[in-house]
Amino acid sequence: MKKTVIGLLTLAFLLSAGACDETAGTTPGKAEIWSAADTVKVLQDKSYEDKEEAAISVTAVRNEYEGAQILMTAETDVKSYTVATASLTSSTGKTYAAENVEVFNQKYITVALTTTNSFPSGRYPDALLPFETAEEYGENNIEAGNNQGVYFSFYIPKEQEAGIYTGNFTLTVDGVKNSIPVTLKVVDYTLDDEVHSRSSFGVHRYWNEGGIVSAEKDASYDMYAAYYEYLLEHRISTRYMPAALSDTEGFIEQLRKYAVDPKCSNYIIPYVQAYDSSFAGTGIDYEFYKETLNAI
Structure with a gap:
């Protein structure tokens, strides 16, 4: 009986020790x-x-x-x-x-x-x-x-x-x-909200259009915006705002939202490519670019 009691006490001690921090x-x-x-x-x-x-x-x-x-x-x-x-x-x-x-x-x-x-x-x-x-x-x-x-x-x-x-x-x-x-x-x-050291983080311009992010599980522009806002909160600007390159209205909407943010230090005006014989067949669609500038 004594051996049993001692055994139980020993077990209880070990269990209590294991529960301690x-x-x-x-x-x-x-x-x-x-x-x-x-x-x-x-x-x-x-x-x-x-x-x-x-x-x-x-x-x-x-x-x-x-x-x-x-x-x-x-x-x-x-x-x-x-x-x-x-x-x-x-x-x-x-x-x-x-x-x-x-x-x-x-x-x-x-x-x-x-x-x-x-x-x-x-x-x-x-x-x-x-x-x-x-x-x-x-x-x-x-x-x-x-x-x-x-x-x-x-x-x-x-x-x-x-x-x-x-x-x-x-x-x-x-x-x-x-x-x-x-x-x-x-x-x-x-630390001031306004960012004085400019950045241009390379999120790919062909997001949701193939390219290097084609394997992204969620390549929606909502996900792009999540990346964009996380980086912006940490005082980093991406090259492009979260809108398709050919979506002028979408870009203007994002521009109104983010360009006034003091943490936004840089952005690129989107452009699309077009055939141009002087650039080995690939150049900029200047008419579309002018439309984007006029919209801004």
Whole structure:
């Protein structure tokens, strides 16, 4: 009877210990948790010796976005992992709301041939998938031996008080909770809405008309607009507004909407091609171009 009681007590102790939070580091038998600068592309299928502490440290001004990433290296297959953010507080009692942090799951693509010897071939992080979408489609798992990154995007509201905010996020790996220390330094400066450094990001002019985006799952102009607005929110302008090249009315509609946005720093007036013997058979339809200019 005594042996049975001791056995039950031991089992209860082990179960209770397994339910406790783990400090950031190694989740026994599952995944090592670490970090790297958000500008570092950590390949899914490569080993790394230079690993930083599993913590998030961000410095940003008001009205800007800043990123950070946490990495997991699976020692065995990880069936699922989840992330929970939390509000941060300053020494003066001010709060940085959790709703200002977006969480993304890093998706990987295989790069078999690189254009420079400076970068190896392998599985590169490419798309950032909203974490709730990754959960919905069951993509929050890791094969043994692989790395998996989680990306955090911090937005600093214009009214946020300057100072240092601290707190903890929670990364749960197969039921084991890991506390991730977070430090956010808000600099006493507010970035203006108006963009003074012009950009012209190369979204293809033949969107929805074949070309390099012909394999896009959703090549609608609504999807183009989603890309456009995301880039604009991050102070980047694309070359073309989200309208078909031959759709003058659509272009004017988009021009009225976006040209007044202080974050829009550049756009190209659309043109269509026409036969022109002086340009090896391909040139610009100048009549259409004049019509577009007159419409503007």
